[in-house]
Amino acid sequence: xxxxxxxxxxxxxxxxxxxxxxxxxxxxxxxxxxxxxxxxxxxxxxxxxxxxxxxxxxxxxxxxxxxxxxxxxxxxxxxxxxxxxxxxxxxxxxxxxxxxxxxxxxxxxxxxxxxxxxxxxxxxxxxxxxxxxxxxxxxxxxxxxxxxxxxxxxxxxxxxxxxxxxxxxxxxxxxxxxxxxxxxxxxxxxxxxxxxxxxxxxxxxxxxxxxxxxxxxxxxxxxxxxxxxxxxxxxxxxxxxxxxxxxxxxxxxxxxxxxxxxxxxxxxxxxxxxxxxxxxxxxxxxxxxxxxxxxxxxxxxxxxxxxxxx
Amino acid sequence: xxxxxxxxxxxxxxxxxxxxxxxxxxxxxxxxxxxxxxxxxxxxxxxxxxxxxxxxxxxxxxxxxxxxxxxxxxxxxxxxxxxxxxxxxxxxxxxxxxxxxxxxxxxxxxxxxxxxxxxxxxxxxxxxxxxxxxxxxxxxxxxxxxxxxxxxxxxxxxxxxxxxxxxxxxxxxxxxxxxxxxxxxxxxxxxxxxxxxxxxxxxxxxxxxxxxxxxxxxxxxxxxxxxxxxxxxxxxxxxxxxxxxxxxxxxxxxxxxxxxxxxxxxxxxxxxxxxxxxxxxxxxx
Numbered sequence: 001x002x003x004x005x006x007x008x009x010x011x012x013x014x015x016x017x018x019x020x021x022x023x024x025x026x027x028x029x030x031x032x033x034x035x036x037x038x039x040x041x042x043x044x045x046x047x048x049x050x051x052x053x054x055x056x057x058x059x060x061x062x063x064x065x066x067x068x069x070x071x072x073x074x075x076x077x078x079x080x081x082x083x084x085x086x087x088x089x090x091x092x093x094x095x096x097x098x099x100x101x102x103x104x105x106x107x108x109x110x111x112x113x114x115x116x117x118x119x120x121x122x123x124x125x126x127x128x129x130x131x132x133x134x135x136x137x138x139x140x141x142x143x144x145x146x147x148x149x150x151x152x153x154x155x156x157x158x159x160x161x162x163x164x165x166x167x168x169x170x171x172x173x174x175x176x177x178x179x180x181x182x183x184x185x186x187x188x189x190x191x192x193x194x195x196x197x198x199x200x201x202x203x204x205x206x207x208x209x210x211x212x213x214x215x216x217x218x219x220x221x222x223x224x225x226x227x228x229x230x231x232x233x234x235x236x237x238x239x240x241x242x243x244x245x246x247x248x249x250x251x252x253x254x255x256x257x258x259x260x261x262x263x264x265x266x267x268x269x270x271x272x273x274x275x276x277x278x279x280x281x282x283x284x285x286x287x288x289x290x291x292x293x294x295x296x297x298x299x300x301x302x303x304x305x306x307x308x309x310x
Numbered sequence: 311x312x313x314x315x316x317x318x319x320x321x322x323x324x325x326x327x328x329x330x331x332x333x334x335x336x337x338x339x340x341x342x343x344x345x346x347x348x349x350x351x352x353x354x355x356x357x358x359x360x361x362x363x364x365x366x367x368x369x370x371x372x373x374x375x376x377x378x379x380x381x382x383x384x385x386x387x388x389x390x391x392x393x394x395x396x397x398x399x400x401x402x403x404x405x406x407x408x409x410x411x412x413x414x415x416x417x418x419x420x421x422x423x424x425x426x427x428x429x430x431x432x433x434x435x436x437x438x439x440x441x442x443x444x445x446x447x448x449x450x451x452x453x454x455x456x457x458x459x460x461x462x463x464x465x466x467x468x469x470x471x472x473x474x475x476x477x478x479x480x481x482x483x484x485x486x487x488x489x490x491x492x493x494x495x496x497x498x499x500x501x502x503x504x505x506x507x508x509x510x511x512x513x514x515x516x517x518x519x520x521x522x523x524x525x526x527x528x529x530x531x532x533x534x535x536x537x538x539x540x541x542x543x544x545x546x547x548x549x550x551x552x553x554x555x556x557x558x559x560x561x562x563x564x565x566x567x568x569x570x571x572x573x574x575x576x577x578x579x580x581x582x583x584x585x586x587x588x589x590x591x592x593x594x595x
Contacts, residue, residue: 077469078487079478080438147500152507161461161510164493243500246493247468258493268468268496271369274395275376 051287058281059288068285074249074260076269076279084282086289091251092259093293095166096241097234099255100173104234105227107174108181112226115182116189117211128186135179143243146172150244160256164246167255172244173237177230184229188222189215221305228301235294238267262286330567332360336370336383337472338497339412339516340556343587344383350583351574358567367472374559375399380568382559385412385472385516386479402562409575411590413517413540414477414552417502417524419509422454426528426537429481429551435462435512436477438487445510456509465501465513466492473498477514480552517545518588545590556589 062084071085115127150171151163192215200214216223246258247268266283273280334344341364348360370382375396388404396404416432418424427435427448434442444460445452453460466488467474478488495501498515505511506523513524517540520526530537531551544550558575560568574580581591 073490075487075490077475079485080487144503147503148507151504155456155458155508159458161458162463162493162508164504164508242496247495248491248493250491258491260494268494269470271365271372271470273470274372 048291051284051291055281055284055288058278058285062278062282063285072249072251074265076273076282082278084285086262086286088249088251089260089262089265089286090289092166092245093235093261093263095252096169096173096245096259096261097231099166099170100177100234101227101231103170104174104177104181104230108178108226108230109185109223111178111182112185112189112223113211113215116186117215118207128183131179131182134175135183137176139176139237139240140243142172142176142240146240146244154256158256162246162256162258164244165256165258166245166252168246169241169244169259169261170255172240173234176237176240177233180233181226181230184226185219185223188219188226191222192218224301224305228297231297232294235290235297236263238263242267262290266290330358332358332381332568332571333379334360334362334381334383334558335365335373335379337367337385337556338364339367339385339471339473339518340383340409340558342518343410343556343584343589346583346587347575347580350579351571354574355570358571360571366468366470367475368470371559374404374561377561380560380565381572384557384559385554386476387555387557388559396561400561405560405562405564407558407560407572407575408555408592409558410556410584410592411545412554412556413545413550413590414473414480414514414554415517415520415526415540416512416514416529416552417505417520417526418512419454419456419505420523420525421456421509422512422525424449424452424527425525426530428530428533428535428537430533432529433481433486436464436466436488436492437482438489440489454509458510461510463508463511464489464492465504465511466494467498467501467514468494468496471496473515476554477552480554516589517541520588542585542590546593553590555592 067083067085069085069090070087071083072088073083073085074089075081075083111131115124115131119127146168147164150168154160154163154165154168196214196218197210200210205213241261242264245260245264247260247264248258249260250257252259266286269279270283273283334348341362344360344362348362351358351360367384367386370379370384371388371392373379374382375392377400388406393404396402416427422445424445431442431448434440435448442448443462445454445457445462446460448462467477469475478486482488493504495504498519501513501515502519502521502524505513506521517526520540526540528537528539529551538544538550540550540553545553558572560572563569564572576592584591
């Protein structure tokens with residue numbers, strides 16, 4: 001019997017299928033990749049489950065909504081009245097994160113543009129190494145920089161009583177998230193096809209016009225991702241902000257007031273709290289708040305990027 | 311604290327099977343002393359490795375309750391309920407060893423004109439309900455050069471610190487809290503560093519941490535009475551009003567190695583290290 005021409009591709013596919021069935025390595029690799037993909041989901045769910053499990057008794061028994069969210073009084077070691085109010089910590093986290101991003105995002109993206117578009121290839125490599133070196137500095141070291149260098153600098157420059165404050169922490173966090181923003185931002189710009197630049201230049205556009213009119217819109221999603229990774233970095237940092245904010249429970253009235261963040265509170269207090277105690281559970285409730293906060297940040301980021309694509 | 315963990319890691323990775331490992335954890339006040347002791351002890355008994363880490367007195371005692379350490383360091387006495395908890399968890403009675411004395415120094419920036427404070431004045435600065443917000447509230451006419459608005463920057467410690475708890479009890483009594491809004495640093499070293507760089511600041515720590523870049527104040531028990539500076543002598547004869555004992559706790563009757571080590575900490579060689587670390591040996595009775 002003659003094989004019809006139209007059947008040929010089908011037959012070829014079947015033959016391929018048969019052959020691939022024999023390749024166990026292919027199945028194995030497929031499996032490994034699948035496990036890799038699912039593991040992130042499983043891990044996130046496991047973390048959520050763990051945090052929920054540890055904070056559950058607190059949320060069910062001792063949780064008072066208005067005390068927890070609307071009181072500025074966080075005093076788990078009190079001898080007169082133990083109070084778990086996270087308002088001051090929550091505000092501290094938001095203020096420090098926002099201010100640090102105001103500093104880091106423009107600087108980081110400008111730096112990414114410079115490295116990717118404006119500087120010559122030789123110095124580009126040096127800049128990249130230097131910027132990435134910033135990421136290798138441990139956070140305790142940043143904390144000491146905050147206390148020993150930036151603190152006296154702020155006291156003397158702005159003539160304020162204390163230099164461990166929102167501004168200090170924001171500067172430190174900006175420096176810490178800078179390498180991430182620069183690296184990811186630079187990658188996003190590099191990913192814009194060379195033909196875009198060539199086309200724009202052929203039209204007589206200056207370098208500045210290429211950067212702002214062509215590359216910025218073309219790499220928008222990647223640049224946004226860079227900024228949001230920076231937000232995540234700033235939101236999650238513990239040790240450096242613990243030292244740089246002054247770790248003082250109050251709602252900051254200005255950038256020169258000390259503050260305290262949610263993460264630093266967990267870092268400083270979890271070691272002391274006996275496992276399963278009320279304080280321990282309250283700290284896990286803070287962890288839950290942070291989890292939800294970062295979930296919202298990621299979700300809105302995703303929404304923004306998708307919205308742009310349409 | 312990080313270095314302590316690193317040391318712990320190195321010690322653990324160095325120790326071979328035949329080595330006896332003693333886990334020693336707790337007070338940040340004692341951590342330097344305990345490390346110096348551990349190093350010296352290794353010279354005498356190389357087969358025993360002592361892994362020292364910090365984290366705070368509360369952390370050490372929590373570990374003792376959970377049965378994960380051999381010796382817990384603490385700069386405050388163990389509480390009755392903690393003893394009971396340890397008894398319940400491990401089935402063993404907690405043993406107490408007083409390994410040294412420490413004068414708790416209260417210190418300010420060198421440019422601060424004050425040389426001494428009374429306990430009441432300190433309570434006015436740190437205690438809940440205390441009215442001292444600026445340096446002139448503490449003593450009329452006090453002006454700290456370089457300090458904007460003459461405002462007092464209160465530096466305190468995280469709440470699992472034995473120093474924090476001892477200071478609260480000694481200065482504020484059993485039932486008063488610290489005023490909100492202090493800077494709660496997580497180490498004595500950080501407290502000293504910060505005061506060194508901040509003219510408005512006041513802080514407290516064990517005497518051993520004091521450097522010449524901060525001014526340790528002379529403390530009087532009551533306003534108007536003579537004040538006493540923290541030193542070896544004044545802590546030993548108890549004329550300094552805020553001196554305390556430094557403790558090591560073991561669970562149950564200590565094992566042979568631990569017992570030998572605890573005995574060694576009372577030897578003359580160990581006492582020399584106490585003095586070198588800035589603390590005070592327990593006077594012989």
